[in-house]
Amino acid sequence: MELPKIPIGDAVEAIVDWIETYFSWLLDAISDGLRVLVNGLEDILLAVPAPVLIALTGVIVWFVTRHDIKMTILTMLGLVLIWDLGLWDLSMLTVVLVLIATVIALALSIPIGIGAARSDTLNAALRPILDFMQTMPSFVYLIPAVIFFGLGSVPGIIATVIFAMPPALRLTTLGIRQVPVELIEVADAFGATPRQKLFKVQLPVALPTIMAGVNQCIMLALSMTVIASMIGAGGLGYQVLVGIQRVDIGMGFEAGLAIVILAIIFDRITQNLVPKYGKK
Template identity: 60%
Template sequence: MAIPKLPIGEGIEKVVNWIEDDFGILLDIFSDVTDYIISGFNDTLLLFHPIVFALIIGIAAYFIGRKDLKLAIGSTVGLLLIDNMGLWVLSMETISLVITSASLALLIAIPLGIVSAKNEFAYHIIKPLLDLMQTMPSFVYLIPAVIFFGLGNVPGLVATIVFAMPPAIRLTTLGIQQVPKELTEVADAFGSTPWQKLTKVELPTALPSIMAGVNQCIMLSLSMVVIAAMIGARGLGYQVLIGIQRVDIGQGFEAGLGIVIIAIILDRFTQHLTPK
């Protein structure tokens, strides 16, 4: 006797339709707010002349990198190369989308990581969800994102948040779980409240692991820019997509090089922000 097919797909479709029907107003508000944030961030970045912006980033890289002259020069030259290729506006759109999506992902991921580390029941619920989020093909996230938010930057942002959260949650959980018991026992002996113990002992000790999660979250957000372009997200990813559609090697390579430059700069910045 053949086992009947389980209606998993139909069930997920019903859930998605239920969310769209019953929470449409909230989804519209979220879409308007996030689109306003992305646009505002992008407009702010475009206020600066490319040369001025490149110099500001170079100076910031010098001090953040603990007077690393190579990082400062590399960041400045990389940004000027992006401007020289005529990709400045698209690059600022990409940076706006990446920073906004990574920031929202971290606002969700770090608290979830803390809860997961502190509560074993929550850990056993969150862990399989993270496995699902990390192994599910990223294109699958695009379908409900388009249904809920249409085409544009917002669905790209939502899909990016889902894709980029898992490593930040995992590394936050790992960092807090690896805090030496001696430190927490000393905090308890001095009568620390749970909040004091978390903010004064556990989070500072786990900060290197948490920052590694921040770095991975930003890198994964940037890796989604091309995929997000398939549902209307603007920026360098859209330029790569056009290059693929037109089989234009030069256009695709230049846009890809711009993404690589931004990725290297963001990676080096977050690495140097991590305590040694």
């Protein structure tokens, strides 16, 4: 005797059809806006000569790392290597995709994380959702992105945003919940409003933990670039995909090396922001 099949797939298809029917205008607006943003930022980065951009990046790293000349030199040498390999244009597109996806993910996850830190009900409701998001295979995120936004960089950004949100949200909630009770009591004793407690006590104390979430969000966004290339996101991930399809080890390795270099640069910058701003 066979059990009757639960029509989960049919229900999902019905929901998708309903969204496409009543919210197609919103999906089109999001798609057009993100496409303009990607093209605009990519044009700006490519308009700057590579040596100039490498030098500017070196200056930024030098200041952020508190005058760490070794890290500055290694960063510039890594970018010079990417330029020498002929992967500069693809790298700039990857940087644009990662930055846009990260900004959107943080703009969503940090406020939600603050709300979850202040509400046990919201926190309890979000926990199984975040568990589900973090255990779901990353390839699955490509399906709804393609259904709603077609192929290209826009669905790649949407899939990356969803994939990269959970750690930033979790660590924002954790950081605020770990603020010592004594500090909250002192703020209450001085008559601080909830907004003042949030911005002058909780967020400054929780900033190192929140920045760890930002770091993880960027790393996950960068790791998603290879997977998003399967739906036409472009950038270095597409170069890796082509290398796999052609069984071209050299092409795939060079693109993978460029991704690693970008990941190290992003990682070092975000890690060094924590002691500089989080411990004042």
